[in-house]
Amino acid sequence: MHIDLFVALAGLIVGFAVGLTGMGGGALMTPILVLLFGIAPLAAVSSDLVASLIMKPVGAAVHAGRGTVRWNLAGWLALGSVPSAFLGVVFLKSIGHGTRVQTVVGVALGAVLLLAVAALLVKMYLDHRNGTSAGVDERLRIKKAPTLAIGASIGFIVGITSVGSGTLVIILLLFLYPRLRGSQMVGTDLAQAIPMVGSAALAHIVFGDFKLGLTLSILIGSIPGVLIGASVSSYAPTAFLRGALAAVLLVSGLKLINVPTLAVGIVLLVAVLVLGAAWVYVRASGRTLREISGETPPHSAWAHLESSEEPAIQAAASLSEA
Numbered sequence: 001m002h003i004d005l006f007v008a009l010a011g012l013i014v015g016f017a018v019g020l021t022g023m024g025g026g027a028l029m030t031p032i033l034v035l036l037f038g039i040a041p042l043a044a045v046s047s048d049l050v051a052s053l054i055m056k057p058v059g060a061a062v063h064a065g066r067g068t069v070r071w072n073l074a075g076w077l078a079l080g081s082v083p084s085a086f087l088g089v090v091f092l093k094s095i096g097h098g099t100r101v102q103t104v105v106g107v108a109l110g111a112v113l114l115l116a117v118a119a120l121l122v123k124m125y126l127d128h129r130n131g132t133s134a135g136v137d138e139r140l141r142i143k144k145a146p147t148l149a150i151g152a153s154i155g156f157i158v159g160i161t162s163v164g165s166g167t168l169v170i171i172l173l174l175f176l177y178p179r180l181r182g183s184q185m186v187g188t189d190l191a192q193a194i195p196m197v198g199s200a201a202l203a204h205i206v207f208g209d210f211k212l213g214l215t216l217s218i219l220i221g222s223i224p225g226v227l228i229g230a231s232v233s234s235y236a237p238t239a240f241l242r243g244a245l246a247a248v249l250l251v252s253g254l255k256l257i258n259v260p261t262l263a264v265g266i267v268l269l270v271a272v273l274v275l276g277a278a279w280v281y282v283r284a285s286g287r288t289l290r291e292i293s294g295e296t297p298p299h300s301a302w303a304h305l306e307s308s309e310e311p312a313i314q315a316a317a318s319l320s321e322a
Helices: 006-020 025-035 041-065 069-094 098-125 145-159 167-176 182-207 213-237 240-255 263-286 288-294 301-308 311-321
Strands: none
Touching: 006 025, 006 213, 006 301, 025 041, 025 098, 025 213, 025 240, 041 182, 041 213, 069 098, 069 145, 069 182, 069 301, 098 145, 098 167, 098 240, 145 167, 145 182, 213 240, 240 263
């Protein structure tokens, strides 16, 4: 078993980003392992999923203690996600070994990252829109067929790419259950993600390319990174950080689906220019990014949750929300 200190450093950086923004763990860590460290896509997915399985229960326990888990909804999601997550890995196994399966995993990962960028932008808009949390429905009526479909589709994606158990689920829940509080969406997603990620992780240990040293390297860096990031998150301009995260995911996704390097470079340049222009606009207007994005004062239940949590509680929740 080999502990890679450079992977641990990458985990520290990714964990710090997760602590600041509440998202981005698997979506950042897996492409970093593939693109920067040259790790085979299947090994990156397998090891990242096992690391995620260790971290998920921490955040779920925090939300369960706060009463923000809708267990009936989590059960219906898990009913679809658990078998499909296992089937996702079996699907990879059926493709074969070597270059072919690595190519499928890499392209699928890139496509899901691009989908995650779109979901992230939608989530940023909905989180900070006035009146997002109005009309909370405490007597939730489960829409069984659509909920099962969400669980099954996300589970299959997670089994193949390790990405999607956070942002993608929450975005779909936002549209299916618009009167569900943001904190309940997060807590419910974390609760159902434990058996889903467990199913995918088990299948990857049996059929995939799990490497214990790689998983431990990720955890050694990511856990303290999340704790540090969460402790300073109240001072960070979340809107700008999530915009930067979206740009990184966009470039990573394009690279993984084999878009030419020149085109990727152009997209990166445009993203940097847009973020720079936004920064200049905010500075010139005399307002802060928190005021622009609605974080001061918080308008939504989600923003209120983030602003009112103790740093240790917020760190524990952030550990699992990505």
